[in-house]
Amino acid sequence: MEKAFDPYLRIDDVTVDRSDVEMLRAIDDCGSLSGAADALERSYPRLQQRVVALEQSIGPLVERTRGGADGGGSSLTETARELLVRFDRLVAAYEGVARVDETALSGPVVDRDGELATVETSVGAVLAVAPADAARVAVTIRSDAVSLHAPSEVPRPEGTSVRNRFSGTITWLDTGAAVVRVGIELERDTNSDGAEPPELVALVTRQSVETLELEPGRSIVASVKATAARGIARDELDAVSTDAN
Amino acid sequence: MEKAFDPYLRIDDVTVDRSDVEMLRAIDDCGSLSGAADALERSYPRLQQRVVALEQSIGPLVERTRGGADGGGSSLTETARELLVRFDRLVAAYEGVARVDETALSGPVVDRDGELATVETSVGAVLAVAPADAARVAVTIRSDAVSLHAPSEVPRPEGTSVRNRFSGTITWLDTGAAVVRVGIELERDTNSDGAEPPELVALVTRQSVETLELEPGRSIVASVKATAARGIARDELDAVSTDAN
DNA sequence: CGCCGATATTCCATATCGGAAACAACGATG
DNA sequence: CATCGTTGTTTCCGATATGGAATATCGGCG
CATH class of the missing domain: 1.10.10.10 (Winged helix-like DNA-binding domain superfamily/Winged helix DNA-binding domain)
Incomplete structure (x- = not known):
């Protein structure tokens, strides 16, 4: 497809x-x-x-x-x-x-401020732009909107406009000519019983891979701007999937 | 249009x-x-x-x-x-x-690693994804890919995958229901004689506006992932423009 | 004034799209 | 067990849009 x-x-x-x-x-x-x-x-x-x-x-x-x-x-x-x-x-x-990968996380809307919704997913609360009438949404995150940070260098929430933060472990790298796709297995939220291990894909430069010493097994923090996370109404179905290309 | x-x-x-x-x-x-x-x-x-x-x-x-x-x-x-x-x-x-604003910065390609190009613009070097054959490109930056940071809280380059960083001053705010468009006048590069003051537009949540105390006149640092900055070949013409909607 | 290469215009063949109408399947009903 | 009603299936025809061959027009140049 x-x-x-x-x-x-x-x-x-x-x-x-x-x-x-x-x-x-x-x-x-x-x-x-x-x-x-x-x-x-x-x-x-x-x-x-x-x-x-x-x-x-x-x-x-x-x-x-x-x-x-x-x-x-x-x-x-x-x-x-x-x-x-x-x-x-x-x-x-x-x-x-x-051309970019997307990761989808779905769950119920637990809070809302206009078109900005807080969605309860298997990896915790996610802030995203979503249609105003949806009670349950699937949040789509483009891999080029995902930033990675060394766990020791995570910016303080008070000092940045980036609102979503996920901890995880790198599971795979797909190295291209200049850019690298990074597969990250996210830490599940404590009170979540999700079956599938939620995966996030990030697209970063090869230089970032070297600087951050990215490799399978390493702990990492991924961040996503709320305005770059877009939700669609999903009031019937439910799934967590990653869509390659 | x-x-x-x-x-x-x-x-x-x-x-x-x-x-x-x-x-x-x-x-x-x-x-x-x-x-x-x-x-x-x-x-x-x-x-x-x-x-x-x-x-x-x-x-x-x-x-x-x-x-x-x-x-x-x-x-x-x-x-x-x-x-x-x-x-x-x-x-x-x-x-x-x-639906999102875009900012375009153009200039010559001064370095290249595959499809990743370093572009010399009026606000300094910008790292962006660009077609491999272009000598001069216009880099398009979507406003939802721009993150803002308090000048005192800028993440160290060694700890993050975000590669582009711009200093500037907020010139205007356009407050919507839940999201806010932020107009930023970028600091020109020292050895640039650009006529137009380069402007960048960022899209952030209202809560971020409060947390970072964003208001006209305030100094701010904007950051953009290289993989979210996309360049197009622009070997003839030349301009810096912001495209509303 | 004729020539040439380009721009405008006319007209016709063809493919695609949409719809009316006839046909077939299948279970309920009496 | 014949009839009926609703739905799915197929056939065929007209309208519309698309693409191209042929033709007319223009205007500087030799």
Whole structure:
């Protein structure tokens, strides 16, 4: 099972999607609409009509010239270039979500302050952003939002905005080119009878692995910002699972 | 301009998207395919064919019964329910990206270790995940990935996996129901001549605002994990901008 | 003034989508 | 045991959207 998405920017009536961005890039590269149509193996009419449609909502995107020794050509306006950058940033942000591991912890909401909920899980109370009407939620924690600390160097709660803290033991490392996935078996809460040992995955740099001397068996403290922990309503079912990729 | 996305899960050949999930939910609610078709105002044949198509790739999703006093009916299998939960989690994760502020810092790549790049920005070196071929990148930092610390309580670099650290002054607070957006004017790097004062936005809980006594004018240290800072290639243009919503 | 390469426009083939209608299964009911 | 009602299954047809071939238009340059 593979996570994916189609990002788009909605501007007034039109939606700018992947193929539109691809089209603008091709126009920029080729210097003409017809060239872009050839390069993308799309028909010229549709491509040109699409440009017109986008421009009706967004404003001038392509500066067109006809005639001349080379027959003319087209170049992107500043508006179009800004659009491309916007889209790239959007994709980068979403891409991060798609490529990163997530850990889910579920349990009942025991306290609530607006959209901020305290969830009782098998590893203790977790503070997370959750829909206001949910009585039981599954909290999703992205591995790139998990920070690790040496047990002796844990920041005092009074001095940091990070609100969730878990103690655990490293069980495995998955070393990549520059980043390392770290599997952590969390300490269960004292009054919890959970069957499955709750696991948390963190994504850290290889340099952090060396600095903190991370290795299987070592005790570690993981921290997660409440605003990075997102809960979804889960009023029927119940499970603790880790979702690889 | 509005960010949006269409999430989907790809399983073998089929992609299950929003409408598929909506369909399965309706089947669950109504207890029959025909009821779901009525509720969604979709034609029965297409709906039924879609269920069959999904099942061919994913496996049994709907337990169907024909005949009986009530004419029969359908209920979801465990596979289908798990699919719904998966999808909810996916949406929650993407939703977080769409709703959160982002700060972009750009500059040249001065060092690189695989997909991890050190980027020279107007506020100093930033460690971020970036495409391997980019010489100049824009680093995007989501506000929910920014942690704040009292200047006297900054964790030692040797004891934490958090690699980016910025000093700054709080310039504004936007207090919501439970969470607060914090605007921070970053200290410029000594040898930088940047024109715009670089601004970082952090998203923290209201309780953190009280604990850290956050208010305009106060000095603060912001930290960001390298794996949560994502860079995009930006080899032509150059700007520092903050993108609200 | 004709040429050339590019931009606009018209029109048609095709695939996809959605729905109406007929058909089959099955248990309750009399 | 025939009938009935509800639901699942299948077939077929029309509407809509998508993509492309052919055509017309433009304008500097030689």
